[in-house]
Amino acid sequence: MQPHWDIFCRVVDNYGDIGVCWRLARQLAAEHSKRVRLWVDDLASLQPLCPICDPALPAQALAGVEVRHWTDTVTVDWFAEAKTADVVVEAFACELPPGYIAGMAQRPTPPVWLNLEYLSAESWVDSCHGMASPHPSLPLTKHFVFPGFSSSTAGLLREAGLPSAPLAALPATPEISLFCYATAPVASLLEAFAASPRPLRCLVPPGQPLAAVRARLGGDGPWQLSLARIEPIPFLAQDDYDALLRRCAINFVRGEDSFVRAQWAGRPFVWQIYRQDDDAHRVKLDAFLDRYCAGLAEPAAAALLTMFQAWNTGADCAAAWADFLGHHDEIAQHAAAWNAALRTQPDLATNLVKFCAARV
Template sequence: MKATWDIFCTVVDNYGDIGVTWRLARQLADEHALIVRLWVDDLHAFARLCPEADPQAARQYQQGVEVRHWPVDWPACETAEVVIGAFGCQLPAAYVEALAERSTPALWLNLEYLSAEDWVEGCHGLPSPQPNGLRKVFFFPGFTANTGGLLREGELLGKRAAFEQDAAARKAFLAGLGVKPAPEARLMSLFAYENAQLGHWLEALAADDQPTHLLVPEGRILADLHAWLGERLAVGEVRQRGALTLQVLPFVSQDDYDRILWCCDFNAVRGEDSFVRAQWAGRPLLWHIYVQEENAHWEKLEAFLKIYRQGLSDDAADALVALWRAWNMDRDMGEAWRGVLKHWPQLQTHARQWCLEQATRPDLATALVQFYRNWI
């Protein structure tokens, strides 16, 4: 009998939570032949990532996964053998009661946010006894062997390599989005939260000796883009300022977003899902980390930079760190960007090497499945 898995996702204010859980659910069903239900409280957000989904359907099947609307009034249903509460979301009380009444215990996992902080290894896999006698286990994605790894489909890097080697496929894909970069242009993507430093960065790109074609998917950074331009751009519209060409892209499916990352020479990303996908793209990247109270997110940023910079020369590492700090700490992005350009070839090589190094470790879905097998 195949094990049944329930994944619970609460959409907060962005697409990171549903992005991660949707990728995970698909991979568990596709590569591990598991029976997976994904419970989502906001199907409209889910439909942005899965355009063929019906945001009104209480129950539907998409790409091998049963997708259920997580309603306020919880319906009576059987519990699963493995239950994942994503990112600290609270499971329905009736479901937790049903878990406590099972004749054979279920594995209850709390899938945590991604972090490179030192304490993560010590907390990964630790149980948390609950008042009703159940145990919830903390499961941490991460970048080291003593964590749960990163989401990565088995064929992902092979698909990327084939796409990279097929110039006609890349050209056709970009053309389908209305993108026709000049041959000599550096192609870049920008997916970020609001950022007061955007204008300084755009000024540096506009004044650069090399042309840049910047792709900006629909998102929260558009307000800052429009403020710098002095006008609003609709999806598909293109504007040029000096050496910089700006183009707004529509919100695309996850698979198409991967292809955008693969097409670009540099990717600015945000949150968790796009952050991980940019690493698998093997290109230099810039991470806009989700802001937390009292700047607690800076510790997570510094923890990642500490491990990611390893292998770079001191000068290249300092330039990379300066860029990431500028973007996340409201410092001069123009100066930081010019510093990074001095080390561009080394940063390209390093991004590829980092990707290959992370790919030597088990992916998150495989680690979850193996954890369950060891548990039973």
């Protein structure tokens, strides 16, 4: 019998948390033949990523994964020893239900308990990956696993056979995907698009990106700004979104899930990190840029850094965008090389399976 995995997810960052957990659950089931149960407190957030999901159902089977609605009422009496899993993934410190933890402690053999942390490029992540934390009163130990960009971390989510886009110069009419938070300087980006000396096509999904465009341009679109066409698109399921990233010449992405997928697409991208109190996110952004820009020659590196910083601080990004676009081909070559280097490392799901194999 394959070990049974439980993944718990509380939705905080719109589609980022559930996006990561859904990808992990699918991959564990499809590629590693694990029995996976995904607990989600907000099933409505999963439905756009997996259109066959019915948010009204308390339990359903989707893509080989048992998906459960995680509510306070279901946690009171339901979690007993027979129903706890062999491997328990507490995604992003979401805090397991007390009844479930009690059930874990009643098992003859304690389960492997993993706290899946947020992705970071900071150097301290390497030394903290895999750290054990014994429970203060129960015979349980939690291990902290850190996704990351080095072989000393848990790696990145990547399905087997995931394609990347072929290296290409900027086409005559580039397509650009725009996925961002409400704080992004979308208005100045649209002004830059309007001043573009060449045609371009910007694809905008529903939610905060489209709301920002509508607030600036009015109406429902599509909009024509000189040579730039701005087009609303439907929200895409994960596999379709991945294909969009491979198709577009440049991708604006946010949070964690789309950020990682842009890197697997192998195209130039601009990342908006999730904003934290006291600007703690700026340290994480700088750590990634330090790692990502290594080997990228000046002035292309300066153009990339300036664009990322402007996009994340809400500054006017018109000049930064023009410079970024002017170095597109060099940045594209770098994105392809970065993609190839990352693919030499094991993926996150495989690393987690190996980590648990000796402990189940």
